Amino acid sequence: MNIRALIAIFIFACFFGSTATNASSTTEAALAADPVAEKRLQHLSEELRCLVCQNQTIADSNAELAQDLRHEIRGMIAAGKTDKEIIDFMVVRYGDFVLYRPPVKGITLLLWGGPVALMLLGLVVLVRYLRRRATRIADDRPLSADETSRADALLKENTQK
Amino acid sequence: MNRYYWILGAFAALVALLAIGLKLDPRDVPSPLVGKPAPAFNLNVLATPDKTFGPKDMQGKVWLLNVWSSWCVSCRAEHPVLVEFGKKVDVPLIGLNYKEVRGDGGFDMSKMSAEEEKKLAFERANAWLNQHGDPYKLTVMDLDGRVGIDYGVYGVPETYVIDKAGVIRMKHTGPITPDILSQKILPLLAELNK
Numbered sequence: 001m002n003i004r005a006l007i008a009i010f011i012f013a014c015f016f017g018s019t020a021t022n023a024s025s026t027t028e029a030a031l032a033a034d035p036v037a038e039k040r041l042q043h044l045s046e047e048l049r050c051l052v053c054q055n056q057t058i059a060d061s062n063a064e065l066a067q068d069l070r071h072e073i074r075g076m077i078a079a080g081k082t083d084k085e086i087i088d089f090m091v092v093r094y095g096d097f098v099l100y101r102p103p104v105k106g107i108t109l110l111l112w113g114g115p116v117a118l119m120l121l122g123l124v125v126l127v128r129y130l131r132r133r134a135t136r137i138a139d140d141r142p143l144s145a146d147e148t149s150r151a152d153a154l155l156k157e158n159t160q161k
Numbered sequence: 162m163n164r165y166y167w168i169l170g171a172f173a174a175l176v177a178l179l180a181i182g183l184k185l186d187p188r189d190v191p192s193p194l195v196g197k198p199a200p201a202f203n204l205n206v207l208a209t210p211d212k213t214f215g216p217k218d219m220q221g222k223v224w225l226l227n228v229w230s231s232w233c234v235s236c237r238a239e240h241p242v243l244v245e246f247g248k249k250v251d252v253p254l255i256g257l258n259y260k261e262v263r264g265d266g267g268f269d270m271s272k273m274s275a276e277e278e279k280k281l282a283f284e285r286a287n288a289w290l291n292q293h294g295d296p297y298k299l300t301v302m303d304l305d306g307r308v309g310i311d312y313g314v315y316g317v318p319e320t321y322v323i324d325k326a327g328v329i330r331m332k333h334t335g336p337i338t339p340d341i342l343s344q345k346i347l348p349l350l351a352e353l354n355k
Contacts (some may be wrong), residue, residue, distance in 0.1 A: 051315035054187060065315050068306055093313040094324040148197060 037077045044073055044083060049098050056099065136153055192313055199226070199323045200311040204301035207258065207286050213266040214255075214301050223353045224253040225346075226321040227297070228309065231289035232265040233317040239336035240293050246342060247296030252350050256300030258286050259309045259317050276305060291312055322346060324353045 031122050042059060047071070050061035058066045058073075066091065069090070087099070094104045102121050194200075200215045216226075226316045227243060229236040247254055261282035270278070282304055290300070303309055303318050312321065315334070322331040331349055333341060 051190065064260075064266075064306075068310060092193060093310060094315070095191060095313075097190045142244060 037074070040077055040083070041070065041073055047087065047100055049100055051094055051098065081154055089157055188316060188334055190315075190334070192329075192334075194313055194321075194329050195332055197329060198327050199321065199329050200308070202301070202303075202308040202311065204257075204303055204308060205285060207256075207302055208299040208304075209292075210283060211248050214299060216323065219255070219323065220327055221251065221325050222253060222331070223325055223350060224255060224311075224323050225350075226323060228259045228312070228314050228317050228319040229300075230261055230264055230317050231285050232261075232267075233259075235336045236318045237293070239318050240296075242337050242339055242342055244294040250347070250350070252354070253272060253298040254296055256297035257308065257312075258300050258302050260303065260306040261286050262304070264306065264317075265282040293303055303341050307352045320346075322349055322353070 005061075043057035046057050050058050050063055050066040050069075052058050052063040052065045053061050055110040056063075056066075057071050071084055072089075076089065081089075090098045096108070102108045102111065186211065201215055201217065203213045203215045206214050229240075243254065262268055262278045262285070268281075273281075275354070279302075282302055286300065286302065290297075306314075312319070314330075319335055320333045320337055323328050326332050330353060331346070333346070
């Protein structure tokens with residue numbers, strides 16, 4: 001068996017393993033009867049961060065807290081709460097950190113503006129560099145008669161040695 | 162030559178930025194509850210299960226609410242600090258037992274009735290306090306973690322400092338170390354009790 005086949009099997013195993021874990025989290029969702037409510041739950045929980053795993057949404061995470069919060073959201077949907085009320089419920093308890101799309105305000109200014117500011121800075125640096133290079137190329141005029149004779153003298157000196 | 166200083170400077174700045182980033186604790190999420198009234202609850206007391214307790218019973222007092230559970234490993238690490246605190250400091254410490262049975266992960270909750278869960282939770286919590294010492298004025302039982310959600314609990318142990326007006330003044334996520342106790346919590350308690 002060659003290495004490529006081994007790698008292929010490894011990759012296949014990784015995919016298979018990950019789909020297997022996905023299946024276990026969807027069984028819980030399958031328990032809910034109402035497909036409309038379930039869709040809202042899915043949508044809402046994709047907007048919310050699981051504070052235990054931090055880089056997973058409540059929809060993706062299988063942590064206890066994520067399960068509890070999905071349960072909580074389901075309860076609120078059943079109670080007729082709007083999406084905004086449900087999101088607010090989470091923010092009041094866990095802060096803006098729970099939102100995958102944090103609101104634009106003073107403290108998140110760097111977060112939202114940072115990438116744009118960095119890109120502008122990069123553009124300024126690039127434009128300045130290109131301008132400087134353009135003038136340098138423009139400076140590449142032919143040698144004057146004086147310079148040519150000096151260069152020739154230097155070259156001759158070199159070959160004589 | 163000048164340009165190389167620039168690049169070196171930029172690199173040093175990047176290293177400094179990343180070093181600061183590494184030092185930050187990603188679990189240290191600022192709680193929006195600080196400065197807000199402690200959410201109300203009414204839960205059964207561990208020692209006297211027919212009685213309930215809520216934050217309103219502590220009105221006019223500075224107190225600590227400590228979230229714990231017998232399955233929580235960090236709580237075990239934290240516990241001696243709390244026991245010491247209970248002996249030395251005259252500030253009421255209330256325990257909030259968080260999901261004693263269902264948080265454990267070792268039980269099939271679909272096969273357990275509410276009564277069974279309650280009985281088991283009280284047994285387990287009592288056994289744990291008997292074994293490790295009980296620094297709490299009293300402990301209330303949050304069996305389903307619903308109160309935990311109101312308090313934004315996401316990593317047990319967590320500790321809240323609540324002032325005389327019932328407002329949360331500080332939240333600490335994770336085990337309390339002697340340093341955190343002496344440098345952060347005790348000074349705050351002294352100030353609030355002035």
